[in-house]
Structures are given as structure tokens and as C-alpha cells.
Amino acid sequence: MITENNGVFHIQTASYSYLFKINAYGIPEHLHFGTPVQTEDAEALSCRPGLGWGCSILLNGEDTASCLDTLMLEWSGSGRGDYRESPLELAGQPSDFRYESYEILKGNAAMACSLPQAHGAEETLVITLAQKNAKLQLYYSAYPTAIVRRSVLTNTGEAPMTLNKLMSFSLDIPGNFTMATFNGSWIAEMRRTDTVVGASKVVNESLTGSSSNRHNPGFLLFEPDATETAGRVYGFNLVYSGNHYASAQRSHQGLTRVMQGINMSNFCRELKSGESFETPEAVLCCSNAGFGGLSKNMHTFVNDHIVPVAWAHRPRPVLYNSWEGCVFDFNEHRLLDLAGRAKDLGCELFVLDDGWFGARNNDKAGLGDYTVNKKKLPHGMEGLAKRIRDKGLDFGLWFEPESVNVDSDLYRAHPDWALTDEFAPVFGRNQLLLDLTKQEVRDYLVKSICPILDSAKISYVKWDMNRHSIALGSKAHDFILGLYEVLDRIFTPRPGILLESCSSGGNRFDLGIMCFSPQVWTSDDTDPVERLTIQQGASYLYPQSTMGAHVSAAPHAQTLRTTPLATRGNVAFFGCLGYELDLKHLLPVEVKEIKTQITFYKQYREVFQYGTFSRNALGWQVSDGKNTLAGVFHGLVHAAPSYEQLRLTGLKKDARYRIASLTQTIRVGQFGNLLKHVAPVNIDPNGQLLRIADRHFTLPYGEEVMTVSGAALMNGILLRPLFRGTGYDQNQRTHGDFGSDIYIVEETVENRQE
Ligand code: DGJ
Secondary structure, X not given: OEEEEOOEEEEEOOOOEXXXXXXXXXXXXXXXXXXXXXXXXXXXXXXOOOOOOOOOOOOOOOOHHHOHHHOOEOOOOXXXXXXXXXXXXXXXXXXXXXXXXXXEEEXXXXXXXXXXXXXXXXXXXXXXXXXXXXXXXXXXXXXXXXXXXXXXXXXXXXXXXXXXXXXXXXXXXXOOOEEEEEEEEOOEEEEEEEEEOOOOOEEEEOOOOOOOOOEEEEEEEEOOOOOOOOEOEEEEEEOOOOOEEEEEEXXXXXXXXXXXXXXXXOOOEEEOOOOEEEOOOEEXXXXXXXXXXXXXXXXXXXXXXXXXXXXXXXXXXXXXXXXXXHOOOOOHHHHHHHHHHHHHHOOOEEEEOOOOEOOOOOOOEOOOOOOEOOOOOOOHHHHHHHHHHHOOXXXXXXXXXXXXXXXXXXXXHOHHHEOOOOOOOOOEOOEEEEOXXXXXXXXXXXXXXXXXHHHOOOOEEEEOOOOOXXXXXXXXXXXXXXXXXXXXXXXXXOOOOEEEEOEOOEOOOOHHXXXXXXXXXXXXXXXXXXXXXXXXXXHOXXXXXXXXXXXXXXXXXXXXXXXXXXXXXXXXXXXXXXXXXXXXXXXXXXXXXXXXXXXXXXXXXXXXHHOEEEEOOOEEEEEOOOEEEEEEEOOOOOOOOOOOEEOOOOOOOOOEEEEEEOOEEEEHHHHHHHHHHOOOOOOOOOOHHHHHHHHHOEEEEOOOEEEEEHHHHHHOEEOOOEOOXXXXXXXXXXXXXXXXXXXXXXXXXHHHHO
């Protein structure tokens, strides 16, 4: 609900209040963003500057309440006494926007440009501010667990105006904060980095042309006492896939100014008379229930209002992807063999990755030519797709539409379609970017991709993008607008297609892309130990339903680490599960284990993909209120390990629960020489007998089944001991390095009947 009362605006939902007032000078002053309060609290929540501020500037004579530098502002100009960073810069001009009017609209207010928007807002408040020759509109859309802000600047004068900077929002909040950002690089995305926000500005920005794996646009501000379950945490994100900028800085008065928007480095836009510039939407979330509470609010918002309606809360298929198993080396025969095996394991979707078109036999040629390679696929894409569907699998296909190899028919025909500057071309993965600011390039992409999707009845697309954008300069924003137009033209008329965006893994893991692509390939690194960091980083702001998570081979391609198959599965369960290894080389024990994994995942997939996610000392928890699933993850094994306490959250304290471990087994070969302690005969640890046995036999371990109260589970229960002996003991959790366990917690039947 949005109300206006004597110049006080109150945006209120069950989970938050957002309050600001128009002060005596027509300047919007921020009052509160946090737990629900009453409109009548406005005065108590506002800054009351008191006596003068020495060298500060007063807008109006002696009135200290007109000292902009000391107030919490909802927006700020420049050159009028507020020395903090301004969210707006007009070239060579101060700015001083004052209140003119407001409007409350039902639902969302559509944008004129191709930027994607959240959907399903209850109401939208539009505040119009003005100064000579310009109008500034601040938009506030109310969603149950988040507020979405954006701004629009219009040149109302006769002469052109040069815009250097326009943020989506600016906000001043009282308190001491630390900023958590999610940084990294290729195969090392989403590492949480905490930086105390003090007198010097903390900046989170991308200059690569993409939202980037370097610095994800999402970030948190949290108070010093915040934990997973308690304390004040704010979350911010941008519905945008290009260069972004956010800053936070604490003033001497203890007010933290935070703002976010498009990165304005190298940005300059001339607005002719009557022209407007629209910023992307920014998402603002808050919680007094710690990081877990903040994640819950953000996840709800993304699942309900960002991903396309057709895919909201829709269970995601278990897929098999050909990349890590085949790379470029495949033909129809090999793919059909893999598809048969994938089906047998329980997969539902077969995805053909890179290498199916033109001269694409490695990453040096062919990109841009979406003509099927008939040597590899003699029956064409339609023929392959049909054969795969006949096996009972859906069929998905990889594209990398934004790039081109110089060694391609497309480049030979249209060298001017590639983005270059006056210097020698700079390549990334042997490719250049196509100039998506050109209408003919966008038309080419739509025209070459759509017929393949329709004729081969493609039900999933992996849209890759493997290089950072350079040679873009001030075109960076227009490139992203071009990309959104292409995505809209291809996928809006085809809502049944599940789009999984990928950019060398998580190089474009953002809310802009998620408006088209309900799931995103989180990282090219599928090593489960690495994935624990990557998926946990992503989990603060993005729900599990958005994270592509695959089981791949061990030793792992990027780390050379050998991990148990169980752990590879257990980590991938907390996302959209897939398999990406050569199925032909699986051992019988592995086939059996993967079948069990997929059956288990399907049984609980909605809890894994859409349940409330939280982090604890041992790992992760998801819950849909009925079923709770906990993952416990280990690193290197220590001799004489301590007890482990599993502490869950969100249960009913008086209810009784059945907690059971997912049955896991250990390969007999892992015991090697130790088998002498249990085997009746002496087995050669390097002999043929053990090698054969290891292919077929496993030993179960550490099974846990108990009935216990919610209170005890939330207090923490001690798990079965970890392996601490020389031999096999079924009662110990015997998993070796990088082991893990899954626990299934359900209310007991008697309890449910009460
Ligand atoms: C990079 C992606 O991240 C991989 O998953 C794979 O699709 C390759 N590109 C194919 O070239």
C-alpha cells in the first residue's frame, strides 16, 4: 500500500516500511527503510539537525534544517551544499531538483526503452521533481518483500543537455555498515568480500561491459551484530547486465549514503529537447532477521517477480549437457549413445553444447554461422532432435549469438558487423563481439536463431557469451539495450523454452538476464569444493532456482581434485541439477549411484529449487515448511575428528521430526590395504580382484534415523562420529576427504495428524 499524508509518503507491505517526506524546501527527505512502522512516526524518524553546522551551507538563511549535507535525502543534487556523492551529473551544471507532484499508479509503470523490468508490482509511486529546463521522475514500485526504484531524466528546455551520470536510486540510512560484495573471476565467482563502510567511499563496479564475474552487481550492507538469523541487513541489486556502479560512504553525521546504477565511466549522453534517459531498475530489500532473512526476501522477489512468469516456480528438468564429456568431439552416433545413457540414469533433457554448426571444430572458427554441420549431424538438427525426443528426452541447444570468429562466413560477409575501434582488434577466446547496437545485426540474430528453435522443437537454449566487451566505449549501454531487444524478440513469443544464460560461467549472473533466463550457468567450475564457495556466495541474493549446478568427472578439469561422487551430487542438489561428464566411462557402481541421486533429487526437487535457503556452520539448509533438507559438507579429513553439531532453523519447536540421512556408500577400493582388517582372505590391494570388486560393490555407512523435537534440532544435535578407526565401521560416517551428508527432516506422521 502506498499513501501520502501531508507530504509524507509511506510505502508499506507486511515486511517493510519505506517512508520519506517532502520538506519545507521541496526536497525529498528520507525517513525510514526497515521493519513496518506507522506514518505518524515520521517526525521521530527524521533528522533534526539542531544548532548550526559551522562551515556548512544553508539553503535558507539561518535554518539548520536546510543544511542538505546533514540530512537523510531521498535524492541529491550538486552545488547546493550537499557535499556527498550526487546520483546525478549534468555536464558543467549544478542541479537542484525540487518537488512538483506525485502520482500513484496501479501495478508497474512500463519503460519506453528495452530494459527489462520486474513484473507484478502492487502499486508504483512516481515523484516528479523539476528544475529549470529539466524534469526528474523517481519511481518506486512496491513488491511484498522488496521495493524497486528507478529514475528518469527529461530535457524540458530548448537546448540540448549533456547527461554524465544518472543513478537508479540514492538513499541515506543511519547506522554502521559493512558492505558485502561478491567478487572473483572466471571459475572463481562470487567470493564474498566484506569491507567496512567508513569515511572513504566503498565502490562496487564493473567496467567489463558485463555485470561481470569480477564484481557482481548485488551487494549487502549489514550492521556489525548481524548473523545468519538476526540483525539488520540490507540487500541491493540492479536489473541490468552491463557496466554497473554502486557506492556507500558514511558521513560525519553517521548517515550512510548508498546509490546504484549504470556505470557512468566513459558515459555521456546528449538529450535533445524533449528527450529522456531511463535508468535500469534497482532492487532494495531489508531484513531484521539477519542474512537468512535478507536472502529469503530477495529469493522470494526474484522467484515471484523477476524470472519470466511462465517459469516462475516451475520445476526445472534434470539435464545432461554434452560439453565436459565431448567438448567439440562428437557426431550423431555418439550423441545418441549418450542420450540413451542419460535417459537410463533419469535425466529429462539432453543439451547439445558448442560445436554443432559451421566449421566449429575448435574455438577458433565458425562462431556466427548457425548452419548445422552435416558431417557431424547428417540428419540435421531436426533429425537429431527427433531421435533424442524418441528416447523420451527433451532437447536443448547451445548458441553464442553475440560473438563472431574472424574465421567465419559471417565475418567474411560482414566484417563491419564486428565491434572494433581504431586500434588493432583485441580478441577474447579468438572472437570479437558483434555490434548489437546495429539493427541489421540484431535482425540477423533473430532470423538465424528462430527457425532452428522452431523446426527442431527446441525446449531449452543455453545462451553463451565468452568474452568481455571492449571497443564499446560509450556504446556499452546501447549494446546491452540491443541484447535485451534480441532476447525479447526471440524468447517472449516462445515462453515454453527454458533459457539458461551463460557467460564463461557466471560472468553475467544478474537480474537483467534473469528477466529472460530463469536459470544461469553459475560457473564453469563444477568442482564441488569450489562450488560450495561459489553457490554460497550467490545464495545471499539469488535463489537456488537460478543456479545451474552440474555433476562432472573426477579428477576435476579445473582443480585436478578427486571428490566423492556423493559430494558432487550433494552440492549440485542445491541448484538446478545436471550431469556433464562422459557417461560411457561410468563404472557400474557410479551408474547405480547416479540413478539414486536423480531419483532422490526428483522426489525433493521443489524443496531444493524453491525452498527457503539458509547457511549454517556445517553447510546449507532448504525448507518448504514441510520438508527440510540439510547438507553437511567436509573438507580434508582430520585424524581424531571432533563431534559435529547440526543446528537447523525455522522448525516448530514443539513438533516431533524424523531425521534420516540419505543412504551413502563407499567404494570398497577406497579401503585398499585396510581390507585386510575385515576380509576373511588376504586381498592384494593392487590386484585384479579388488579392481573388479571396486567396480561393482560399495559399503553403506553412517546411517542416521532418529525422532527428535524441533527444539532439539534448532538447539543442535550431535551427528554420528566421523571415521576415526582403521577399519570399516558401519556406524561411522566414512567418507574420506571432501565427504558430505544429506539429512531429510520431516514432521512425524503422528505429529502431522495432531
Ligand atoms: C563456455 C561455457 O561456460 C561452457 O559451459 C561451454 O558452453 C563452452 N563455453 C562452450 O564453448
